[in-house]
Amino acid sequence: MKALQDLDIFVRTVDTGSLSATARAMDLTPAATSAALKRLESELGVELFVRSTRSLRLTLSGEQFLEQCRPALAALQQAARLVAGGEAAMEGVLKLSAPSDLGRNLLLPWFDAFQIEHPRVSVRLQLSDRLANVYSEPVDAAFRYGKPPDSNLVALPLALGNRRVLCASPAYIKRHGAPSSPNELTDHDCLCFMVGDDVHDRWRFSQGEGEISVRVRAANVSNDGDAVHRWALLGRGIAYKAHLDIAGDLLQGRLCALCTTWTTEHVPLYLVVPNRSQLTPLLRCLRDFVAQRIDELAAPIS
Secondary structure, three states: HHHHHHHHHHHHHHHHOHHHHHHEEEEEEHHHHHHHHHHHHHHHHOOOOOOOOHHHHEEEEEEHHHHHHHEEEOOOHHHHHHHOOOHHOOOOEEEEEEEEHHHHHHHHHHHHHHHHHHHOEEEEEEOOOOOOOOOOOOOOOOEOOOOOOOOEEEEEEEEEEOOEEEEEEEHHHHHOOOOOOOOHHOOOOOEEEEEOEEEEEEEEEEOOOOEEEEEOEEEEOOOOOHHHHHHHHOOOOOOEEEEHHHHHHHHHHEEEOOOOOEEEEEOOEEEEEEHHHHOOHHHHHHHHHHHHHHHHHOOOOO
16 A cells, blocks of 8 residues: 555654654655655645755645645554454554643543553653644644634534532641632632633632622642642642542542532533544544543532
């Protein structure tokens, strides 16, 4: 399947930035990888790279081709494995992005269990609370809270009932007491998340027909959700976390839910992909695996 190999060489060369590195990874000669790129450019009738003695840089045509080529190549490679049948279909590299807290505290152990079941699968995981651009970054899919604003993206629901939980450690509650309503948060130290310079210090709640928005006093602020989580466990203040991030802590009593008669903000979890062609059998398998683990969490999230 020479055409498939040529596409693979193209994508690998973009990722490595080097023909020689691609040649080593694929056990080919540099001349063979160079010939593959020239053959692909000839078939397309455009130049994909601007070449110099020291570097390769994508042309505009190359960038446009890469955007469509990467998911198509992954689907073709997975289809080739699928027709081989059996476990051979469940192999390859999963390039994923996830929020820091969710990734470290839930997804990492789940991915480990998934790889034990499918030992030919490897994972490349980006942990960041910055939203990954699934079009341009080397990511197959992204786990994200909240439905993406870009309607062209495919958002597969994983936990539609997930909500935030107002929470604090038993140690904090022992020292400062627990608020009886969200309005009392102004008298407490709160732990806030930030994106860029935007501090999320306005927390929303509802009860019956009424809704309130409370501007909290941010004692500690971080752009890393896991840092906010750890501060809460250390008793540094009250946090407003997604239930999935702290489900284990609530079950084990390391954190306590507060103001539970109030309805908190809705933060559904999705698996986001640029288009449905990106949904290879392997990625679908992982999605089903993660969805099952979410369903098995003992505490309700709706």
